[in-house]
Amino acid sequence: MSEDRISRDTEVLVVGLGRFGSALAATLERLGREVLAVETDEYLVQQWSHRLPVIEADAxxxxxxEQLGAEDFQVAVVGVGTSLEASVLITANLVDLEVPQIWAKAVSAEHGRILRRIGAHHVVYPEYDAGARVAHMVSGRMLDYIEMEDGFTIVKMRPPRETHGFTLGESKIREKYGVAVIGVKPPGEPFEYATDSTHIGADDLLIVSGDTNLLEAFAHRP
Structure with missing residues (x-):
C-alpha cells in the first residue's frame, strides 16, 4: 500500500515508551489518532496504562x-533507540510482517543506515534534530526553526531593526536578502499572510522561508 493511500485515522503501533515513544504516542492520542503501545518495562506499562492502550510484550x-496483531497496522513506530540490537530486531520483525509504514528512531548515522538497509521507510534522529534546531534558535533572533529538504527552511523570528516601521514592499526583503516573508503576526492580533502592503512592527513575529544560509544571514541582521 502506498503512503498516500494510508488513512489519517489509521491506528498507529508504537513500540517503546521511553521519552521519544511516550511523547509521540501521547501527542497522537491528543490529535485524535488511535494508538496501541508496546513496552517491555512493567513500570512504564503501569505508568502509561491510564492514558494509552498498552500491552506488555517483547517486540x-x-x-x-504476531499475537498482538502487528501485521494489521498500517503504521508502526519503533521508539527504541538505546539498544541497537533491540531496535534492529523489532524493525526487522515489522518488515517481515509487511507493515506498510515503519518509522524508526536512530541515535547515530550508522544506526540509521542499518535501519534503512533492513527496510525502515522513515528514520528519525530526535536528539540530533532537537540539538540542531535549538542551536539555530540560540545563535540569532529565530524563535522556531524547521528545516525541510534541499536546504529549504522555514523560521519564526523577530524582524531586523532596519525593517521596523516599513511595509514589506518598502523593505524589499526578498530582493536584498533572497528570503520570503510568508506572514506576519502583530502582538495580540491574528496571523496574516504577507503582501507588499503588510506593515512590520518592532514587536511583530515574522514567518520567513528560504535557503538555510540566507535565512541565517537575515536573522543575524541587527
Missing part, C-alpha cells in the same frame, strides 16, 4: 508481535 520476539 524483539516475532511471535509476540
Amino acid at each position: 524483539t520476539n516475532p511471535e509476540a508481535l
